Amino acid sequence: MTLSRRAARRTALFLLYQWDLTGQPLGTNYEGEIDDFARSLAEAVAANADELDARISAVSGDWPAGQLGTLERNVLRIGIHELDEGTVPLEVVIDEAVTLAKRYSSEDAGRLVNGILAAIARTATA
Secondary structure (H helix, E strand, O other), X not given: OOOOXXXXXXXXXXXXXXHHHHOOOOOOOOOOOOOHHHHHXXXXXXXXXXXXXXXXXXXXXXXXXXXXXXXXXXXXXXXXXXXXXXXXXXXXXXXXXXXXXXXXXXXXXXXHHHHHHHHHHHHHHO
């Protein structure tokens, strides 16, 4: 099964959300076949969650990673991972992350994700 990258990111987000919320292994609560890209993205993000959270907290001011909502935190983790990989253009990474945050959380979450990812991208290129 091969999904579009957008759909695969959504699947990875759902896997990470369940993992983060329940503490259960990735995919144990997920029903259906998991796309390879979604699985590898979720596994890479989960493996580096502490480091990704530290980077979120370093630029997020009053909202360290541990105080963000589970959904927003995982959208940001995916975005930072994709920024680090460098295989997706910056604008696409931010747009995809903001779209996920708005769709599954709120407009405010979209603005928060946009601001944090932009700040991380600035520090990475500085």
